[in-house]
Amino acid sequence: MKTQPESKVHERYLRHSKKFPNVWCAGCGIGIVLGAIIRAIDSLSLDKNDVAMISGIGCTGRMPVYVDFNTMHTTHGRAIAFATGLKLARPTMKVIVVMGDGDALAIGGNHFIHAARRNIGLTAIVVNNLTYGMTGGQYSPTTPLGARASTAPYGHIEPSFRIAELAVTAGAPFVARSTVYHVAELQKYIAQAISTQGFSVVEATSYCHTTLGRINRWGRAPDMMRRLKENSVTVQQAEKMSEEEKKAKIIRGILSDRKDIPEYTELYREQIIRQAKGEKA
Amino acid sequence: MNRVLMQGDEACAEGAIAAGCNFFAGYPITPATEIAEVMAHRLPQQDGVFIQMEDEIASMAAVIGAAVGGARAMTATSGPGFSLMQENIGYAAMAEIPCVIANVQRLGPSTGRPTSPAQGDVMQARWGTHGDHPIIVLCPSSVRESFDLTVKAFEFSERYRTPVILLLDEIIGHMREGVELPADKTTLNVKREQTLVPPEWYKPFENLATDVPPLIPFGEGYRYHITGLHHDERGYPTDKVDEVEAWTARVYSKIKQALSEVLLYEENGIKQADTLVVAYGISARSARHAVEMARNRGRRVGFLKLQTLWPFPEEVIEQAAERIHRIIVPEMNLGQLALEVERVAGRRKVRRVNRADGEVIKPEQILSAIEGMR
Numbered sequence A: 001m002k003t004q005p006e007s008k009v010h011e012r013y014l015r016h017s018k019k020f021p022n023v024w025c026a027g028c029g030i031g032i033v034l035g036a037i038i039r040a041i042d043s044l045s046l047d048k049n050d051v052a053m054i055s056g057i058g059c060t061g062r063m064p065v066y067v068d069f070n071t072m073h074t075t076h077g078r079a080i081a082f083a084t085g086l087k088l089a090r091p092t093m094k095v096i097v098v099m100g101d102g103d104a105l106a107i108g109g110n111h112f113i114h115a116a117r118r119n120i121g122l123t124a125i126v127v128n129n130l131t132y133g134m135t136g137g138q139y140s141p142t143t144p145l146g147a148r149a150s151t152a153p154y155g156h157i158e159p160s161f162r163i164a165e166l167a168v169t170a171g172a173p174f175v176a177r178s179t180v181y182h183v184a185e186l187q188k189y190i191a192q193a194i195s196t197q198g199f200s201v202v203e204a205t206s207y208c209h210t211t212l213g214r215i216n217r218w219g220r221a222p223d224m225m226r227r228l229k230e231n232s233v234t235v236q237q238a239e240k241m242s243e244e245e246k247k248a249k250i251i252r253g254i255l256s257d258r259k260d261i262p263e264y265t266e267l268y269r270e271q272i273i274r275q276a277k278g279e280k281a
Numbered sequence B: 001m002n003r004v005l006m007q008g009d010e011a012c013a014e015g016a017i018a019a020g021c022n023f024f025a026g027y028p029i030t031p032a033t034e035i036a037e038v039m040a041h042r043l044p045q046q047d048g049v050f051i052q053m054e055d056e057i058a059s060m061a062a063v064i065g066a067a068v069g070g071a072r073a074m075t076a077t078s079g080p081g082f083s084l085m086q087e088n089i090g091y092a093a094m095a096e097i098p099c100v101i102a103n104v105q106r107l108g109p110s111t112g113r114p115t116s117p118a119q120g121d122v123m124q125a126r127w128g129t130h131g132d133h134p135i136i137v138l139c140p141s142s143v144r145e146s147f148d149l150t151v152k153a154f155e156f157s158e159r160y161r162t163p164v165i166l167l168l169d170e171i172i173g174h175m176r177e178g179v180e181l182p183a184d185k186t187t188l189n190v191k192r193e194q195t196l197v198p199p200e201w202y203k204p205f206e207n208l209a210t211d212v213p214p215l216i217p218f219g220e221g222y223r224y225h226i227t228g229l230h231h232d233e234r235g236y237p238t239d240k241v242d243e244v245e246a247w248t249a250r251v252y253s254k255i256k257q258a259l260s261e262v263l264l265y266e267e268n269g270i271k272q273a274d275t276l277v278v279a280y281g282i283s284a285r286s287a288r289h290a291v292e293m294a295r296n297r298g299r300r301v302g303f304l305k306l307q308t309l310w311p312f313p314e315e316v317i318e319q320a321a322e323r324i325h326r327i328i329v330p331e332m333n334l335g336q337l338a339l340e341v342e343r344v345a346g347r348r349k350v351r352r353v354n355r356a357d358g359e360v361i362k363p364e365q366i367l368s369a370i371e372g373m374r
C-alpha cells in the first residue's frame, strides 16, 4: 500500500469541477466508505478511465458524483442491472456499484441475488445503515427487530436480511463485512473485492444518526461509532460464540473467497461466442 | 436482394443486427419472445451480447448500461413488461441514452390476452413515463417495415440521443411474409457521433446549436457523470431553474428540429379526396383495402399511413385535413391516436372506428364508416 498522506490521495480522485460541499449530514458514515473506496482503488494503481462507479438512489447513491471516474447515478434499486449492461459492453472495466441497504436489498434485492448467482464481475459495496436515510428513517430490510422507524412507530416486527450471508448463499465468490469504524479493514476488503474476477460484495455496516438514530435515541455520530466498535466481532471470534450470542453481533471478516466459479463475461466469451462462431463457420 | 419468408419479430431482430445492434437484454413474453430467441442465436455470431435478465426492469437498465458503454442496445417486450420498463425508459430520456425498445402489443390491460393483437399502447408509448420529455415511436404495418423501421429506430436513437420505441402488435410480430432484405447490410450500420474536443472540455449535455451533444462511451478517457436528476451541461445535479429549463428546451428542440427526418408516413390520393383515412400498424392493412374498395365504388378517399406515431405529425394531418370533410381513424383500441387527430383537425370531422376484442378491424367495417358519413 502507498504511503502518501491521505488528503493528497483523495485530492487526486475527487472532482474539482463538482461543486462541493456534499449532500451528507455531518458525521455520516457514507463519506468514510467513499474514502475507503478511493484509497483501495489507489492502492491497486488502477487507471481512472477503467473504473466506473454506479449507484442507485439514496444517500449512498450520491457517492459517484464526487469522484473522477466514469460515474452513473441510476434509478432506485437498479444499479446492479445498469452495471451488468455496462460490464457486458466493457468487460475489462472495473465496475463498482454502491448502494444503500434499501437500494440493494428491498427494491433491488432481486438484481442483487441474480448478479451473485450469475457471478458477473462487479463489486457491490452496500452501505448498511439499517434504514432508509434519504427518505427519513423508514424501516428497511436490515432494520433491527424492535427498533422504531418513522414507519414503525410501534416497533419493527420483521426479521432482517444478513446481507453478506445472503450474498454467499446466492453464489458470490468474494464476500466480506466490516464497519465504518474499522476503516483500514474496510479498505483492505474493498481492495480485495475489486481484485476479484467475479461478483464481489462488501457490506459496510454504518449508521444514520439523524434519522433512525434520532428516532431510537441511540445518540450522536460518535456514539454510533462506539456501538459499531463494541458490537462487532471477527469471524474467528464468532466461531467460539453460541448462535444466541452471535445474533446481536456484527460479524466482521471475509465470509467467502472462492476461485472456482467462472466469471460471467469471460464465460460468455469463451463458451457462447466461440460456439456461435464455430456454428456459423 | 434475397427473398425470404419471415415473421415480423424475426425481421425486427434482423433489422436490429443490420443496424449494428450488438447488445440485447430481455425477458420472455408473448408475443415478443421470438425477438429474444433470434437475438440469442444471432448476436454471439457477431461478437454481440445477448442476456436474459431477471425481469424487464433489469432488462431496460442493462440496455442503458450497455449503451453507456458504447453498445448499440435494445430490448423487446409486450404490455406487462413495457409497463415495468417505464421508469428506466424515463431515465434514458432524461440522460439522453440511445436505445431501442420494441413493444409487440397484445390485448388488454394486465395480462389481457397474450396471444391476441391490439394497438392499446399508443398513449403509453408517449406518456407511460412520468414527467415531460419527447420520445420517438415508430409503428410498422408489415414484416418488411418491421425490418426497415427497426433500422430507422437505431438511426434515430443514435443521432438524436433518445430512446426510440417500436410498436409492433401480435399479428405483425407473428405473421410470416415473403420479404426481400437488402443483401448488403453494411450501409445500414448506424454510427455514433464522436466529439472533437479533449476530455477536459467535454460536456455530455452541452447546449449546442444542433441540440445533440455527442455521447462518448464510458472507458474512452472522457470521465463524466450521468444522473436521472435534473442536471447541468456537465451532468451534475442542479436545482437552478435556468439550467432545468435549458435542458427541457433543448431536448424538445432537438426532436423538433429533426421532424423532417423523423416523421415517416405514406400518403396517396389526398389531393383529390374529400374523405381521408388515417391509419397505422396492423389496422393500416385493413384501411388500405377499404380505401381501394371505396375508390372502386367511385368515392374520393385519401389514405395516410403513419409510420411515426410520436412525435405526432401535426402538420401533416393539418395540411391533409384542410380541404377534407371527414377523417376516419381505425385503430385496435378504444380511440387513442384519434384523440390527436381530433385535436388537430377538429372533433366534428373525425369518425373513429375501434375494436379492442382481439380481432382485427375488417375492411368492411372501415368501408361502412367511409360510406356511412353524411
Ligand SMILES: Cc1ncc(C[n+]2csc(CCOP(=O)(O)OP(=O)(O)O)c2C)c(N)n1
Pocket: A057, A058, A059, A060, A061, A076, A099, A100, A101, A102, A103, A104, A127, A129, A131, A132, A133, A134, A135, A140
Ligand atoms: C422507485 C422509487 N421508489 C422510491 C423512491 C424514494 N426513495 C429515495 S431514496 C429511498 C431509500 C433510500 O434508502 P437506502 O437505499 O437504504 O439508502 P440510504 O439513503 O440509506 O443510503 C427511497 C425509498 C425512489 N427514488 N424511487
Ligand code: SF4
Pocket: A023, A024, A025, A027, A028, A029, A030, A059, A129, A133, A134, A207, A208, A209, A210, A211
Ligand atoms: S440521512 Fe443518514 S444516511 Fe443520509 S447523509 Fe444523513 S446521516 Fe447519512
